[in-house]
Amino acid sequence: MAAAFERYHIETKDAVLKIKFPSKFIVKRYNNCLNVQECTQTCIYDVHKRKDDGQVNEPNTDLCRGCHLCTLVCPKNGIVLQINPDFETVGDSYFTPDKMKTISFEAETGRVPVSGTGYKGLFAGKGFDGLWFDFSEIVRPTRDGIHGREYISTSVDLGRKLPYLRFNSTGILHSQIPQTIEIPIPMILDATCPSANRDSLRLAVVKAAHKLKTFAIVKADEYSNGLIAYASNIIPRLPGEQVETFTHLIKISQIIEIEIQNKEKITELLEQIKTHNQNVLVSVHLPYDETSVEQALMLTKSGVDILHFYLSDDICIQDPERIVTSIRMVNTSLVDEGVRDEITFISAGGIAEAAHVPKSIILGADAVSIGRAYHIALGCKTCYGKNHTFDCPLLIEEEESEMVSQRIINLIGSWRDQLLEVLGGMGLRELRRQRGERGRTLFYEELEEKTFGENR
Amino acid sequence: MRQIVQLQLPDIKIAPSKYLNVIKKYEVILDRGKCTGCGKCIVACPEYIGSAPVDYEAFQKPEGLLRIVHPTSFCQGPTCQRCMSVCPTNALSISLNPQYRMLGDVRWTSDMISSTWKQAETGGIPPGYEYRIGRSEGGFDKLRFDFELVDEKQPDTISSKEQTIDTSLILNKSDDGRPKIMIPIPVYGGDMSFGSVSLNVMLARARAAQAWNSFTSTGEGGYPDELIPFKDHVITQVATGHFGVNAETIKRARIIVLKYAQGAKPGLGGHLLADKNTPDVASIRDVVPAISLFSPFPFHNVYSVEDHYRHVQLMKDINPHALISVKVSTPTDVDMVAIGSYYAGAHILQIDGGYGGTGAAPDIAKKNIAMPIEYAIPIVHNYLLNEGVRDNFTVMASGGIRTAYDVAKAIALGADGAVIGTAELIALGCKRCENCERGRGCPSGIATTDQILAHAIDPEWGAQRIINLYRSWKNQLDYILTKLGLESINELRPKNSVKFKQGFFNHLIHLDHRR
Numbered sequence: 001m002a003a004a005f006e007r008y009h010i011e012t013k014d015a016v017l018k019i020k021f022p023s024k025f026i027v028k029r030y031n032n033c034l035n036v037q038e039c040t041q042t043c044i045y046d047v048h049k050r051k052d053d054g055q056v057n058e059p060n061t062d063l064c065r066g067c068h069l070c071t072l073v074c075p076k077n078g079i080v081l082q083i084n085p086d087f088e089t090v091g092d093s094y095f096t097p098d099k100m101k102t103i104s105f106e107a108e109t110g111r112v113p114v115s116g117t118g119y120k121g122l123f124a125g126k127g128f129d130g131l132w133f134d135f136s137e138i139v140r141p142t143r144d145g146i147h148g149r150e151y152i153s154t155s156v157d158l159g160r161k162l163p164y165l166r167f168n169s170t171g172i173l174h175s176q177i178p179q180t181i182e183i184p185i186p187m188i189l190d191a192t193c194p195s196a197n198r199d200s201l202r203l204a205v206v207k208a209a210h211k212l213k214t215f216a217i218v219k220a221d222e223y224s225n226g227l228i229a230y231a232s233n234i235i236p237r238l239p240g241e242q243v244e245t246f247t248h249l250i251k252i253s254q255i256i257e258i259e260i261q262n263k264e265k266i267t268e269l270l271e272q273i274k275t276h277n278q279n280v281l282v283s284v285h286l287p288y289d290e291t292s293v294e295q296a297l298m299l300t301k302s303g304v305d306i307l308h309f310y311l312s313d314d315i316c317i318q319d320p321e322r323i324v325t326s327i328r329m330v331n332t333s334l335v336d337e338g339v340r341d342e343i344t345f346i347s348a349g350g351i352a353e354a355a356h357v358p359k360s361i362i363l364g365a366d367a368v369s370i371g372r373a374y375h376i377a378l379g380c381k382t383c384y385g386k387n388h389t390f391d392c393p394l395l396i397e398e399e400e401s402e403m404v405s406q407r408i409i410n411l412i413g414s415w416r417d418q419l420l421e422v423l424g425g426m427g428l429r430e431l432r433r434q435r436g437e438r439g440r441t442l443f444y445e446e447l448e449e450k451t452f453g454e455n456r
Numbered sequence: 457m458r459q460i461v462q463l464q465l466p467d468i469k470i471a472p473s474k475y476l477n478v479i480k481k482y483e484v485i486l487d488r489g490k491c492t493g494c495g496k497c498i499v500a501c502p503e504y505i506g507s508a509p510v511d512y513e514a515f516q517k518p519e520g521l522l523r524i525v526h527p528t529s530f531c532q533g534p535t536c537q538r539c540m541s542v543c544p545t546n547a548l549s550i551s552l553n554p555q556y557r558m559l560g561d562v563r564w565t566s567d568m569i570s571s572t573w574k575q576a577e578t579g580g581i582p583p584g585y586e587y588r589i590g591r592s593e594g595g596f597d598k599l600r601f602d603f604e605l606v607d608e609k610q611p612d613t614i615s616s617k618e619q620t621i622d623t624s625l626i627l628n629k630s631d632d633g634r635p636k637i638m639i640p641i642p643v644y645g646g647d648m649s650f651g652s653v654s655l656n657v658m659l660a661r662a663r664a665a666q667a668w669n670s671f672t673s674t675g676e677g678g679y680p681d682e683l684i685p686f687k688d689h690v691i692t693q694v695a696t697g698h699f700g701v702n703a704e705t706i707k708r709a710r711i712i713v714l715k716y717a718q719g720a721k722p723g724l725g726g727h728l729l730a731d732k733n734t735p736d737v738a739s740i741r742d743v744v745p746a747i748s749l750f751s752p753f754p755f756h757n758v759y760s761v762e763d764h765y766r767h768v769q770l771m772k773d774i775n776p777h778a779l780i781s782v783k784v785s786t787p788t789d790v791d792m793v794a795i796g797s798y799y800a801g802a803h804i805l806q807i808d809g810g811y812g813g814t815g816a817a818p819d820i821a822k823k824n825i826a827m828p829i830e831y832a833i834p835i836v837h838n839y840l841l842n843e844g845v846r847d848n849f850t851v852m853a854s855g856g857i858r859t860a861y862d863v864a865k866a867i868a869l870g871a872d873g874a875v876i877g878t879a880e881l882i883a884l885g886c887k888r889c890e891n892c893e894r895g896r897g898c899p900s901g902i903a904t905t906d907q908i909l910a911h912a913i914d915p916e917w918g919a920q921r922i923i924n925l926y927r928s929w930k931n932q933l934d935y936i937l938t939k940l941g942l943e944s945i946n947e948l949r950p951k952n953s954v955k956f957k958q959g960f961f962n963h964l965i966h967l968d969h970r971r
Contacts, residue, residue: 025558042899043899044895044896044899044909045899065889065891066558066889067887067889067891067899067900068479068555068558068559068887068889069475069899069900071477071479071555072473072475072476072477072478072479073475073476073477074476074477075476077476077477080554080555081555081558082554082555082558083554083557083558102819112818112820113818113819113820114727114729114816114817114818114819114893114894115816115817115819115822115890115891115892115893116814116815116816116817116890116891116892116893116898116903117813117814117878117886117888117889117890117892118563118720118811118812118813118814118822118855118856118878119563119720119810119811119822119823119856120561120562120563120564120888120890121561121562121563121592121823122562122592122593122594123563123592123593123594123595123597123598123811123828124593124594132810132824132825132826132827133824133825133826134787134788134826135717135722135723135785135787135825135826136723136787137716137717137754137784137785137787137789137790137793353820354820355820355823355824359824418818418820421724421818421820421821422820422821422824422825424723424724424753425721425722425723425724425821425825425826426723426825427723439788440788442788442826442827444594447827447831448594448968448969450831451830451831451834451835451954451956452956452959452966452968452969453956453969454956454957454958
C-alpha cells in the first residue's frame with residue numbers, strides 16, 4: 001500500500017556559528033565627539049547607543065546596515081562609514097564576499113534573502129551571470145505555488161529510464177523497468193573537503209542529508225562505522241579499481257559512485273558490482289573536459305545509471321564561462337543522440353548561490369551536487385585545502401554537529417524556497433519540466449546580438 | 457505639421473539637503489606639520505568664496521594628518537585643485553573619500569546618486585560627476601549618443617533657443633474619443649503604494665506631478681484620502697491584490713494602470729512584509745494589520761488574452777473618460793503581450809524591465825527572472841511597427857531607467873517615454889541601502905510606514921526636490937535633442953524598425969558592437 005501523502009517541508013531554525021561572518025561595514029567615530037547624541041537618535045539599528053553614564057558608546061559595527069545617516073547628521077562630522085577591509089578580503093573572484101555573506105545568512109536563518117531597491121549588480125556577466133529565466137505573463141489558473149495554493153514539485157529521479165516500453169504479443173509488459181530513486185530536492189551533498197578530514201563533520205553532513213531526504217557522498221575510505229546508521233542516505237564514492245575492497249558498502253547502499261580511469265572496463269565493472277547488490281544504482285564521477293561528450297555517450301550506452309560531472313573550483317575561478325558551456329555540451333550531445341532520458345545527469349561545480357541550481361538544471365542537468373557552497377555555510381574560507389590545516393573552521397567538535405547539520409538544512413531549505421520562486425515565476429509546477437528548457441532561457445549573448453548586433 | 461507647445465514649467469527653487477553633512481566625493485587632507493596657517497587655501501576654494509566665516513573643522517587622523525572638513529563643501533577634486541596650487545608649503549592633498557566609494561553600486565554609482573541629489577537641490581548638474589551612465593557594463597551603460605563620443609566632456613549648457621524644444625508626449629494616441637492627455641516631459645512617476653512608501657512621499661510626488669501637469673501612481677496599496685486634491689495627477693493602480701481598489705477610486709483617475717507583473721519580481725506578485733503593515737496601511741487596504749500581504753500572481757480573472765480584453769473593457773466601462781495603461785514585465789514573448797494589450801483596447805503599455813526598483817523582492821528574482829528593459833523595448837517597438845499599430849499605442853519603458861540620458865536612450869530604442877520610480881526616491885534622499893523591507897523600514901523616512909520616521913520627509917520640500925530634478929532632466933533632454941539636431945522628442949523615437957548596423961542606430965552607438 002502506498003504511503004500517505006506527505007508534503008515535503010524543510011524545517012529551518014536559527015543556527016549561529018561561533019565565529020561570525022565579518023560585518024560588511026565599519027563605523028568609526030573620531031575623537032571630536034561632543035556627545036550631542038544625534039547619532040543615537042537617528043540610528044534605527046542600534047549601532048549607536050548611550051552608555052549608562054550618558055556618554056555615547058563605541059559604535060556596534062555588526063548591526064550597521066550601511067544607511068549613512070549617522071555620518072550625515074553628526075554636527076562635528078565625526079563619524080565615518082567604510083567597507084570593512086576584512087569583509088573585502090573574504091573569498092575570491094568567484095565566491096565573492098557578497099555571495100559568501102548571502103550563503104552565511106541563508107545558513108544561519110534558512111530564509112530567502114529579500115531586500116528593497118532594485119538589482120544592484122552588473123548588467124550581465126560570464127557563466128551563470130549571462131542568462132535569465134523567462135517568465136509567463138499569463139499562466140494557467142491557480143498556478144500559485146509560492147504562496148502555497150498549489151504544490152510545486154521539486155522532485156527529481158535518480159537512475160535510468162526506458163525510452164519506450166515493450167509488450168509481448170499477449171499484451172504483457174515485457175520490458176524490465178529499471179529502478180529509480182526519487183529525491184524531493186534536486187540537490188545532493190558532495191564529499192567533504194579533504195583539508196577538513198574529521199568524522200564529526202561527515203556525520204553532520206550525512207545527518208543533514210538524512211533529514212533532507214537526499215543523499216550525501218562519502219569517500220569510501222572515510223566511511224566510518226558511525227555512518228552506517230545513515231547508509232540509506234549515503235552514496236559511497238569508491239575508486240573503480242578497488243571495488244572488491246568495499247563490497248560491504250555496495251551491499252548496504254542504494255547508490256554507489258565510482259571513479260574510474262579506464263572507462264573501457266566499465267561494463268565488466270558494472271557486472272561485478274551487481275553481483276554484490278542487484279539493485280544498487282551506479283554513478284560515475286568524472287571531470288568536465290574535452291572528452292566529456294564522448295565519455296557521457298559511452299557511459300550511457302554501457303548501462304551506468306548516473307553521470308556525475310564535476311568542474312574543479314580552480315577552473316571555475318579562472319573561467320566562469322566553462323561550467324555553462326560544459327553542462328550545455330553534455331546535455332546537447334545526449335539529446336542529439338536520443339538518449340537524454342535514459343540517464344541521470346548530475347552537475348557539480350560553480351554552484352555559489354541559489355540561482356545557480358535552477359540555472360544548472362535549465363541548462364540541462366537533472367540535479368546538482370553541492371560542494372563548496374555548504375562548506376562556506378559552515379565557515380569555510382575558500383582556501384581550497386591549501387592554507388589551513390589546524391585552524392580550519394570545518395574542524396568541528398562532536399557537540400557542534402547538530403548545529404552544523406542545521407546550517408546545511410537551512411541553506412538547502414532557503415535554496416529550495418528560492419527554487420520555488422523561480423519555478424513559480426516561470427509558471428512551471430514541476431522541476432522535471434525545467435530541465436534543458438532551452439526555449440525558456442534568455443542568453444545574454446543571444447539577446448545582445450539580436451538587439452545590438454547585425455540583426456541577421 | 458508640428459504644433460509648437462509653449463509650456464509653463466514649474467520654477468526651480470533651492471531645496472537643500474536636510475542633513476548637516478554631505479557624503480563628499482573628495483576630501484582635502486592637510487599635513488599639519490607643513491601648514492603655516494596662512495588661510496590662502498580657504499580663500500581660493502570656490503566653495504568657500506562669498507560664504508560667511510568658514511566654519512571648518514579639522515580632526516586627528518591616525519597618521520597625524522588633518523582632514524579639512526567643511527560640512528557642506530562640494531569639493532570638485534582633481535579638476536579644481538586651486539587650494540593645492542596656492543598653498544605655499546604643499547601641505548594639502550586631495551583624495552577620494554572612502555565613504556563615497558561605499559555609496560551606491562555599479563548600477564546607481566556614487567556619482568549618479570550624488571549628482572541626482574545635487575540636481576534635486578539646485579536643478580543643475582554639479583561639475584565633475586558622471587551623471588549620465590553607471591558602471592554596470594551593459595545596456596544603457598554601454599550605449600552612447602553619437603555626439604557624446606565626439607565631445608565627451610562638454611557640459612550641458614542651455615541657450616535660450618533650446619527652450620523651444622518640444623519634449624511633450626501625448627499619452628492617448630488612439631482615436632477613441634477619450635481625452636488626449638499630454639505631459640510636458642516624456643516621464644511620469646511610477647507605481648509606489650502606500651505601505652511601501654510613506655504618505656508624505658506620496659504627497660510629495662503628487663505635488664510634483666501637479667506642478668508638472670504630469671502623473672504619479674498610487675501603486676496597489678489603495679488611494680489615501682489625502683491624495684484626493686491631486687486626483688487629476690494620480691493614476692489609480694489596479695493590481696492583483698485589489699487592495700483598496702473600488703469603483704470610486706477607479707472613477708477618480710484620469711489614467712488607470714492594470715498591473716499584470718512587476719519587473720523586479722516578475723511572476724511572483726507583490727509582497728508587503730508584516731512589519732510594514734501598520735494599522736494605517738491596513739485600514740486603507742481593507743485588511744488585518746500586522747500580517748504579511750501578498751498580492752498574488754497573476755490576476756485570477758485573467759488567464760487568457762480574451763480575459764484580458766474583458767478586464768480592460770471592464771475598467772473602461774467603470775470610468776468612461778480614463779486612459780487604460782497595462783503594466784507588464786519582459787518575457788521573451790513580450791511582443792505578443794503588447795499586441796494583445798493593444799487589441800484589448802489599452803492606450804498605454806508600460807513594460808517594466810527586470811532591473812527596476814522595488815520595496816521588497818527576493819534577490820533571486822531581481823537579477824535572474826525576465827530580461828532587462830534595453831532588450832525588450834526594441835522587441836515591442838519592432839513588433840508593433842510590423843503590425844502597423846505603433847503610432848496608435850503609447851509604449852512607456854520602466855525598470856532600470858535612472859537618468860535623463862537613460863530616458864533619451866530608451867526613446868531612441870523605440871519607447872515613447874519612461875516611468876520613473878527610484879530616481880524620484882533618490883531625489884528625496886534615498887541612499888539605496890536596500891533596507892526598505894522590514895522592521896521600521898527606511899531609516900531615511902522614505903520607504904517606511906513608521907509614523908516617526910515618515911516625518912523626515914516634508915511633502916513640500918520633497919515636491920520641490922522632484923520638480924528640480926525633472927527641470928534638470930528637461931534641460932538635459934533639450935540639450936540632447938539640440939545636439940542631435942532634433943526639435944521634438946517624438947522625432948527621436950525611431951520611425952522604422954530598430955536595426956543596429958555595426959553598432960550604430962538612430963544616433964545611438966553600442967560600444968561593444970561598434971566597428
